[in-house]
Amino acid sequence: MAYIANMPDGQLPAWLSANRLMLWTLLALRDLGGRAHLDALYRRLGEVLRIPEDLLRLEHPTGARQEDYVVRHRMRFALTDLGFLGLVNSHGQGNWSLSDEGADFLKPLDEEDAPMAERDWSRETGIELTLAESELETKLNWRVLGRLRPSGLFQATAQDVERLESLMRTVRERRHSRS
Incomplete structure (x- = not known):
């Protein structure tokens, strides 16, 4: 069954947000030799x-400023943040490397033995995170949020x-x- 046909209000699930993709993008880059x-x-x-194929190929609506697939655009946004944090390097022309x-940063995952193929997956939550992955994801989000200026959220971007x-x-x- 097509994933997109069952998306409420055409919204992507939260597990495909740019901030949730940061850890997975790092892992995918490591899987590819860095x-x-x-x-x-x-x-x-x-x-x-x-990620279901139809979701991977989902394009932005007509008239949107982005011309890439929605999930790919979010992955690129995650890469930009990861670069800002010094966790990846851009070599131009779409080439990236793990710093x-x-x-x-990913070393705590080396001690875990949780094969991806055996993990639970659901439409709502995606891949079930291990404890170490959950902790690293939280660290990444706090690092990104650390960009906020001390004077408050009013200076933060949307x-x-x-x-x-x-x-x-x-x-x-x-x-x-x-619970």
Whole structure:
């Protein structure tokens, strides 16, 4: 069954937001040997997250400023943030590499033994996160939110506020699912 046909209000699930894709993009880049072109990285991200094909090919609405697939656009946005955080490097022409800091950031996952193929997947939540992945995802989000100026949210961009709201929803969902 097509995934898009069952999307409420045409909204992508929260697990495909740019801030949720940061950790998965780092992992996909590491899976590809630490260096990859956007095309290979996007394919690997789709495999890792088991993103349905129709969702991978979902385009922005006619008239939108973006001309890329929606999920790919979000992955690129995640890469930009990861670059800002020093976890990946851009080499131009769509080529990216994992920085030494990015490789070190992922080291806590080396001790886990949770094969992706055996993990639960649902339309609402995507791949079930391990405890270490959940902790790293939270660290990434706090690093991004650290960009906010000390004087308050009024100087934050609309995307910063949207990310903060998304992070808060994610925290509430995780608390609710554990209870």
